Amino acid sequence: MAQISVCPYCGTGCQIVVPEKDEPFSVSGYKGSPVNNGKLCIKGYTGLNYSFSKERLTYPLFNENGNFIRISWEDAIELAANKLLKIREEFGPDSVAFQSSAKCTNEENYLMQKMARVFGTNNIDHCARSCHSPTALGLINTLGTGAATGSIKSLEGTNTFFIIGSNTTEQHPIIGSKIISEVKKGKKLIVADPRKIKLAELADIHMQFRPGTDVALLNSLMFVIVKEKLYDKEFIDSRTEGFNELREEVIKYDPIITSEITGVEPELVYEAARTYATNRPSAIFYAMGITQHIHGTENVMNVSNLALITGNLGKYGSGIFPLRGQNNVQGSSDMGALAEFYPGYIRWDSDKIEKFAKLWNSTLPKKKGLTLSEMFDKAADGEIKAIYLMGENPLITEANIARVEEGIDNLEFFIVQDIFMTLTAAKADLVLPAASSLEKEGTFTNTERRIQRIFPIYKPPGEAKPDWWIINKIGSRMNLWKEYSGPEEIFNEIREAIYNYSGATYENIYPVGKQWPINKENPDGTEILHTRSFPLGKGKLVPIKFNPPSESVDGEYDLIMTTGRNYFHWHSGTMTRLSQILEREAPEPYIEINSEDAYERKIRNGQLVNVKSRHGEIRIRAKVTNLVPKGIVFIPFHYKESRVNLLVGENLDPISKIPEFKVVAVKVMP
Amino acid sequence: MIYSLNAEEMAQLYERISKEFETYGTVDIQGDITFSRIESYDELRIGRSDKPPKEFLIGRNENVLVFTEPNKKAVFGVMSCDLKGFYIMDKQIYGKDPFYTARRDNTVFINYVCTEPCETGFCSSFGGPLLNDYQIQVINYENDKYLIYADDAYKSFFEGFKQASKEEISKVEKLMHNFNMKQKKHEVEGIENRIKWNSKLWDEYAKICIQCGACNYSCPTCYCFDLNDVGEERFREWDSCILAGFTKTSAGNPRESLASRLRQRFYHKFVYYKKSKGEYLCTGCNRCTDDCPVDIEIKEVIDHDYNNE
Amino acid sequence: MTTIMNSFKPHEKRIARKIKETTDIFTIEIDMESNSYPGQFYELSILGIGEAPISAASSSSEKLKFTIRSIGHVTSKIFEQDVIGVRGPYGNYWPFKEYDRILAIAGGIGIPPIRALIHELEGKKDLWVIYGARTPSDLVYKYEFDQWRNKANLILTVDRGDESWNGKVGLVTKYIPEIPDLKNMAAFLIGPPIMMENSVKDLLKYGLQPENIFLSLERRMECGFGVCGHCNVGHFYVCEDGPIFRYSEVSNLPELFL
């Protein structure tokens, strides 16, 4: 019989109905789902082939001088455990780093971070670092919870949609389509994006601002709101603190002045500010366009400022929606697979972590953990000796790949657990074959905090095993815990670890998931956060000063490059590029360049060009288009043939350590 | 031949068929009606299936280099609008696609006719759910009463069952007549002459369509597929004419714009197929609209006043 | 039980001969007799890479030949193969039997089915051929031109000449007026869309009847036998209703020329 599962791609977390093997195979959307109501995007429909690919890893492999030889699970687990223990003995626990994955389940992420911490280190991190760590940090700072404040369904109550730095119809298509449906009914749409994205075409107001000037733009919007007193006085008085300080900062950002920085006409700013502040409830959507900056965390806090002063929080239809990339970024962050957070966003240096010492029956590490890019950095320096990496492909997705590669090459022992022999896996000493999301049990938490279940509908190929099974075995072999019986037992421990998950059971989140906090006070989950108060008590308004991005153009590097995804592919492409239809639609890497810029450089559509930054150079086909404005170019990052991240430098947000993927000065040569 | 059965006999009919055929049917997955292997008649849940049974004949993803004689399958619970889709696409692909043809010949679809209009379908605009072409057609017209139209090829399954009386038949005919009266009509006839190449609809749709492909994948009459090699295999994969790559060639793309591709889909349904095969490539199931995340409505394409835009 | 022929499955055939025509075009001869008429096409494939529809370049009495421009996954790999997958022939052919006087116009890589025609007719009919290429080095079958001249009236032209070139320069349309008594001829066109579009315009101007003009259309193709749906133009499927169309039957199709 068919089963319900969750699409493995974006954070929307659409529920799918998947027939059993040997039945005519075709995926459809689950009509009973409050997330997607039976609808799917092209990745959901055609993107699942990867699970049946003949290229799947099927046996544990050991790298013997460059040759991978098949070994037994018994030996693989023994080897992994022994090596890690030996390195700990010799160099201490902080010489080992663990990398978790937002593609894996909550149970697996929980177990991975537990492994790191019980092993004795806070060196645990995952790709949320390169997409949404500023969200967790920023919103926890201002509101107390780093997550979307409403539900997808609640958008039916929204009157103004404000999209900033999210190409929603391509990255979160089903949420994008929800917005389109609402806009068709006459709701207002404001889009702030350097590119002419699809939603911009439907927008009432499109502010095409320069990459990296988000703070200035948001401050100028607040300038108008403050100047024209469009703010929600009652809300500010009763629910927030710090308004005066914020006011003092934003009044410096007259749209006439900021237009020099942002390139946005003052009239547009006025209109947008008025619409957002008065045509309420209003909801803000953002994604990597806000976070992947050296000011990523500040950007997020500024988004929060805007929502707070207009009272657009805590009400049905209003809110802040950080759109999560991977289908389980929310969950993997909730689980504490981050250097600075234990499960439930408890800081590594707070007293509250005592609870985990008890729960895990273990002492806890005292040192601050390394973040993703720091891990590779320290590996290159020789401080990190071993990395256990699950389900990621940093050789494509990380910034400054050259340094990552150097780090990996310098490791004493490198374990990669994946479903494919990725570029990264090919460098491992030990490769562990994992099960796909159609082959294992567990839960994912989508971008609206909804915890949803997945099931082992198919048998994994060969000897591939679910990630939780592998971590479970290695952990118990290292004596970190007594072997768990299965995902449900792990989930039940998560319920003890995270109060916001405590009320969820495998039974009550099926077939339809529930949104956390789900606990004694909210037994049915929580659709809208912060209706009466913030976890912090009052919402903090934090004045943010505009500072220019880390890179700017000069005579030589005269164009600003921003990177991102396209509709048809997913991250490093390991999964989507196995769907022949998706691959046909977007078969090769390209750089979008404005027709005027192209003309000046004598570049024809379809021509191969060299793109050079201060950090590297790649060769890529030009797509001459007016989707990007003059002065700005765009490259998707899915392609191993020309890895755009070779161009991205080492500039990190000092707070969240996210690399600045979105602003890189480049030159483009025919 | 027309038979009259009660519920118990229906179960017997299933038993008889299951001796010769692998049985499939619509089942309830947490409220979704979907096709699945079934082992007993009790498992069958009649209702509007979430997708057409297209994959029984055209693999969603299959290696076309290896042809194996298909098992004989019986699929219970197929709705009329879905079944009709096969008779329509037969005209283009039956006899040519070896997989489709062999499966078509080896599959019996047991069609359960709706007696009440569903929420969104508009099959009566195409003649209603009682079909002229069928293998076994079941109308559960009263609680325990089933009228069955069966092609003579399946006569043996009905041995010993009662033939339907005149009254029973006229009761059902009346019921179906009422069905057709109840459902809102959309003037499909002549749409091929009314529809306009330069209608503003296509641009409006292009602004919102997110190219999900649902309108193709969910459609019981869309049969297009792509061929691609993966290792030693050559895969057929369902395709979508909404995607630009569908027509891209080295010399250029005849349908570069999304608007032209959306138009193509409706033109194929309402103009081209009618011209080449004498029938509309649509059964009025409305799935393309129900599954469209941005609510592009096929009924609007039919009802739109092209002359006065 | 009847065994059904799997029409998707190609026959593995040996490539008997390979000729490099230009930097990116080559000809292969397959170890099998042609069983197609000029204008029909085959699906050629390399397992693991894919298939490509390619017109027969050979007449019905020759060994099967193809001339291929390497532009993508499949076409760029064929030259290296010893064995390739072949299925076909598909589609219709030039209606050469119906006409005594024929003007064939080929642009670029459109020439193979016209070569097939020249060899099919063997000089038995009044055949005129205008063949245009971008530059002299883009012309294929140079080694056969002398032989062709015995079978047809051949006009060669290039868009841009070079030192070695002392032939005609200019678009194919420039030389249409040189053909005597055009009005009563049939015209067979194949080449880039823009070339065909302009040629049709001119031919009509010179008085050819729309029902005597034939176009070979190129569309994306997958199956070749009318089931995959990729090749449609209007209510036609190019693979089974074409690739050759009578202009009078397609002239009002809006997507005729890309």
Ligand SMILES: Cc1cc2nc3c(=O)[nH]c(=O)nc-3n(C[C@H](O)[C@H](O)[C@H](O)COP(=O)(O)OP(=O)(O)OC[C@H]3O[C@@H](n4cnc5c(N)ncnc54)[C@H](O)[C@@H]3O)c2cc1C
């Ligand atoms: C009836 C017909 C006869 C042809 N005869 C010849 C011939 O004699 N000689 C010759 O050199 N070429 C011929 N072509 C063109 C040839 O089919 C394409 O160049 C070839 O399919 C490209 O395949 P590829 O795998 O090498 O390219 P790909 O790597 O698949 O793609 C390269 C480019 O070709 C386009 N393309 C891909 N598949 C097809 C397809 N099936 N049909 C058309 N374009 C496609 C792609 O969109 C892309 O722009 C003919 C085409 C048709 C339809």
Ligand code: SF4
């Ligand atoms: S919107 Fe996201 S979750 Fe939904 S089908 Fe598409 S990729 Fe999957």
Ligand code: SF4
């Ligand atoms: S076009 Fe739409 S209404 Fe018509 S058969 Fe297809 S899915 Fe049903």
Ligand code: SF4
């Ligand atoms: S279902 Fe709707 S959104 Fe999806 S491709 Fe079709 S028209 Fe576009």
Ligand code: FES
């Ligand atoms: S190529 Fe498949 S239908 Fe024409």
